[in-house]
Amino acid sequence: MMRALKISLxxxxxxxxxxxxxxxxxxxxxxxxxxxxxxxxxxVHGTALDFSxxxxxxxxxxxxxxxxxxxxxxxxPGAAPMHIIFPTAGTFSVRCHxxxxxxxxxxxx
Amino acid sequence: MHTRLSLALCLSLxxxxxxxxDDAAPAGNDSMLDQxxxxxxxxKLLATGGxxxxxxxxxxxxxxxxxxxxYGTRDGVGVNGHATxxxxxxxxxxSEGAAVGLYDRxxxxxxxxxxxTEDVGAKLGIGKNFKFDEDVYGAKVKVIGDAIYDQDSMLPxxxxxxxxxxxxxxxxxxxxxxxxxxxxxxxxxxxKLFLEQSLLVDATLRxxxxxxxxxxxxxGDKDGDYSxxxxxxxxxxxxxxxxxxxxxxxxxxxxxxxxEDGAWDLFAAYFLNKNLxxxxxxxxxxxxxxxxxxxxxxxxxxxxx
Amino acid sequence: xKIKKLGLALALTVWGSAxxxxxxxxxxxxxxxxxxxxxxxxxxxxDATDNFLADDRIKATFDxxxxxxxxxxxxxxxxxxxxxxxxxxxxSIEAAHKxxxxxxxxxxxxxxxxxxxxxxDGVPFATQNRFLARLAPMQHAIVTK
Numbered sequence: 427m428m429r430a431l432k433i434s435l436x437x438x439x440x441x442x443x444x445x446x447x448x449x450x451x452x453x454x455x456x457x458x459x460x461x462x463x464x465x466x467x468x469x470v471h472g473t474a475l476d477f478s479x480x481x482x483x484x485x486x487x488x489x490x491x492x493x494x495x496x497x498x499x500x501x502x503p504g505a506a507p508m509h510i511i512f513p514t515a516g517t518f519s520v521r522c523h524x525x526x527x528x529x530x531x532x533x534x535x
Numbered sequence: 536m537h538t539r540l541s542l543a544l545c546l547s548l549x550x551x552x553x554x555x556x557d558d559a560a561p562a563g564n565d566s567m568l569d570q571x572x573x574x575x576x577x578x579k580l581l582a583t584g585g586x587x588x589x590x591x592x593x594x595x596x597x598x599x600x601x602x603x604x605x606y607g608t609r610d611g612v613g614v615n616g617h618a619t620x621x622x623x624x625x626x627x628x629x630s631e632g633a634a635v636g637l638y639d640r641x642x643x644x645x646x647x648x649x650x651x652t653e654d655v656g657a658k659l660g661i662g663k664n665f666k667f668d669e670d671v672y673g674a675k676v677k678v679i680g681d682a683i684y685d686q687d688s689m690l691p692x693x694x695x696x697x698x699x700x701x702x703x704x705x706x707x708x709x710x711x712x713x714x715x716x717x718x719x720x721x722x723x724x725x726x727k728l729f730l731e732q733s734l735l736v737d738a739t740l741r742x743x744x745x746x747x748x749x750x751x752x753x754x755g756d757k758d759g760d761y762s763x764x765x766x767x768x769x770x771x772x773x774x775x776x777x778x779x780x781x782x783x784x785x786x787x788x789x790x791x792x793x794x795e796d797g798a799w800d801l802f803a804a805y806f807l808n809k810n811l812x813x814x815x816x817x818x819x820x821x822x823x824x825x826x827x828x829x830x831x832x833x834x835x836x837x838x839x840x
Numbered sequence: 841x842k843i844k845k846l847g848l849a850l851a852l853t854v855w856g857s858a859x860x861x862x863x864x865x866x867x868x869x870x871x872x873x874x875x876x877x878x879x880x881x882x883x884x885x886x887d888a889t890d891n892f893l894a895d896d897r898i899k900a901t902f903d904x905x906x907x908x909x910x911x912x913x914x915x916x917x918x919x920x921x922x923x924x925x926x927x928x929x930x931x932s933i934e935a936a937h938k939x940x941x942x943x944x945x946x947x948x949x950x951x952x953x954x955x956x957x958x959x960x961d962g963v964p965f966a967t968q969n970r971f972l973a974r975l976a977p978m979q980h981a982i983v984t985k
Contacts, residue, residue: 460904460939482939484931502935527904578945580952608944610985639944687977730973733966774965775955 454478454507455520455530457485462520462530471515471534476507486523494518575840576611581775582806583683583728584636586814586837587617589748590671590698591632591646594724596802596816596833597784598766600737601694601726603677604644605636605839606809612637615839617646623820623829627651628750633839634673642696644673650750655826661707667750673698675724682726682735691727698722700749712790713752714759718744733772735780740765746789747823755789762787776806786821796821800833812837869923871974874967878924882915884954884961889914891953898949901940921974933981941985951975 454476456463460483469475479485479501487498487508493516498508512518512534520530565573585602588594593604593615605613613636621628632646648669656665675696682692698720702708705716724739741764744753754760764787770780785797802816816833823829875881889911893899902910919926930936940946951972958968 484935524906524909525904526906576945578943578948580948608948610943610945684976684979686973730969730976733969772965772969 457481457501457522457528460525461528465529466531466533468533468535469512471512474509474511475520475532476509477501478507479503479505484524485528487520488523489518489520491516491518497523500524574607574612575614576608577606577613577809577840578608578611579606579613579639579809580683581809582772582778582804582812584613584615584839586804586812587615587619587632587634587644587646587835589619589621589630589646590648590673590700590720591617591630591634591644592673592675592696592698593634593636593642593644594739595737595768595770595780595782596800596814596818596835597782597798598737598739598768599675599696599698599722599724599741600739600768601677601680601692601724602682603636603639603642603675603694604634605642607636607639607840609639613840615837617835617837619833619835621818621820621831621833623818623823623831625655625826626653626823626829632671640677642673642675642694644671644675646671646673648748648750650747652824655824658825667707668703669700669749671698671700671749680727682728683730685727686730691725693723693725695723696721700745700753702749702752704752708752711751711792712756713746714744714754714789716752718749718753720745720749735768735770735772735778737768738765739767743787744789746787747795747820748786751790751793751824753789756791758787758789762789770802770804777804779803793824794822802833810838810840871967871970872919872923875918875922875963875971876961878919878926880961881918881922881924884957884963885914885918886911887957887960888950888954891956892950895949895953898946898953901942901946922971933978937982938984942983943985944979944983947979947983 453469453473455467455478457477457479458481460481467475477487481503484500484502486500487496487510489496493514494512496510501508512532515534518532518534520532522528583602584605585593585600586595587604588596588599592599593602594600604615607613614633616633617631619630628648628650630646630648632644634642634644636642648671650667652659652661652665654663657663673696675694677692677694680690680692700720701717708716720741720743722739722741724737726735726737728735742761743764744761746752746755764785766782766784768780768782770778772778779802781799781801783797783799786795788795798818798820800816800818802814804812804814806812814833814835817830818833819830821829889907893902913928913930916926916928917930920928955968
């Protein structure tokens with residue numbers, strides 16, 4: 427019984443993880459017009475956000491709060507999307523070093 | 536003389552005041568006037584529209600350049616009016632007109648030239664202060680290159696153009712051996728700014744039948760055909776506002792009654808701002824009819840956008 | 841065999857000279873000296889940037905720009921273009937300007953603002969033009985409209 431529960435939990439975890447690793451539209455943020463679209467999103471902790479640069483500018487992503495620091499490489503327009511996994515609950519501001527007015531607010535449950 | 540002077544002053548005052556006028560952008564919808572005025576983008580760098588040469592086209596004083604008049608960039612339009620006085624030993628000349636620059640590609644120009652024979656008129660038996668009047672209509676098209684931006688290439692800015700000229704003294708022109716009282720000049724100009732040396736250089740070839748720039752008609756008893764003439768300028772930029780230079784222009788020798796020489800000048804051009812500029816030169820036009828070595832002053836005031 | 845050796849020696853000499861000329865340019869380019877060196881070029885870049893931000897014609901272009909980063913990259917670029925021992929680490933000129941849809945009048949406004957800065961920082965006019973001569977061809981990459 428415990429073994430079956432462990433296996434099903436494992437399967438569930440893998441499913442969730444693979445599900446979030448795929449470019450699920452609901453978890454995709456588009457950079458265009460030097461802004462994040464949408465500008466605010468709510469996700470479950472452990473899921474990934476994909477950032478797709480569909481702008482005419484090179485972008486970058488960083489998060490700088492207590493407990494979660496992330497600083498990405500630069501992203502050329504049209505490059506493969508970047509993934510950020512938010513491991514803990516909370517509210518995080520995602521910004522771009524090059525374009526200071528870009529702000530994405532992520533609520534992680 | 537007074538009328539011309541006041542015209543020149545009015546022209547310059549009109550545009551100079553616009554230089555100091557408040558440029559606050561209107562709030563709300565742009566009126567048609569605002570939209571019209573916005574076409575004059577005044578976007579070119581100072582002095583890069585050239586000045587107005589004698590026959591009204593954009594250039595130096597004597598030579599026509601490949602630059603398009605006015606301060607409009609390729610996204611807009613510009614205009615440049617001129618009032619020019621030339622006084623040599625025995626004659627005087629006035630040229631007034633304007634040139635419009637369209638999208639830094641096409642230039643349309645007009646000049647009215649009056650040549651005053653002063654006392655020579657009396658000597659010639661046609662009357663003291665006898666005047667020849669000439670209208671010059673010009674069109675120029677930039678073909679290739681950019682004199683300012685192409686600093687990494689030897690390619691000059693090249694333009695081709697025409698100047699249609701018509702003179703009001705048909706009968707007299709005929710009497711002195713001229714073939715026609717109107718004619719068309721065709722030219723190709725190559726102009727380049729060598730920023731590395733702060734030097735602007737122009738070389739232009741002109742197909743013409745014009746006697747004394749058309750003042751004494753077109754073609755003559757000695758030669759009734761087109762001939763290829765050369766004109767060129769070299770100018771050194773001392774500052775954004777001030778340039779000095781020299782020019783040379785060859786002319787045909789079509790009339791038997793009067794030898795015609797090449798003309799040259801040494802000039803200084805001062806650009807107060809994008810609305811007003813002044814050119815002063817020592818000019819030598821050579822022989823004009825019975826008077827030799829006609830040299831003196833060239834003064835030109837240009838106003839525009 | 842002799843000709844082959846001679847040819848090889850000649851090629852190596854030419855290549856070596858070209859390399860040393862290139863290296864010499866970086867070390868003692870007269871323009872870099874005449875522009876006052878790295879710190880002075882940095883001052884010029886900063887004064888020019890101040891002018892851009894005060895220029896109604898173009899200041900909106902910098903609306904969403906990290907100005908600290910811009911000033912640093914511009915200083916690098918001026919130093920490199922003047923022939924100084926600097927490496928420009930910014931984006932390619934095309935990539936940096938493509939999205940701004942700039943016109944010739946925008947480019948010329950920048951030139952005028954740079955000229956004002958060089959005037960203020962005591963660069964002689966002839967030297968300014970030598971510097972602008974190296975920047976002018978960037979118009980092709982910067983102006984896309």
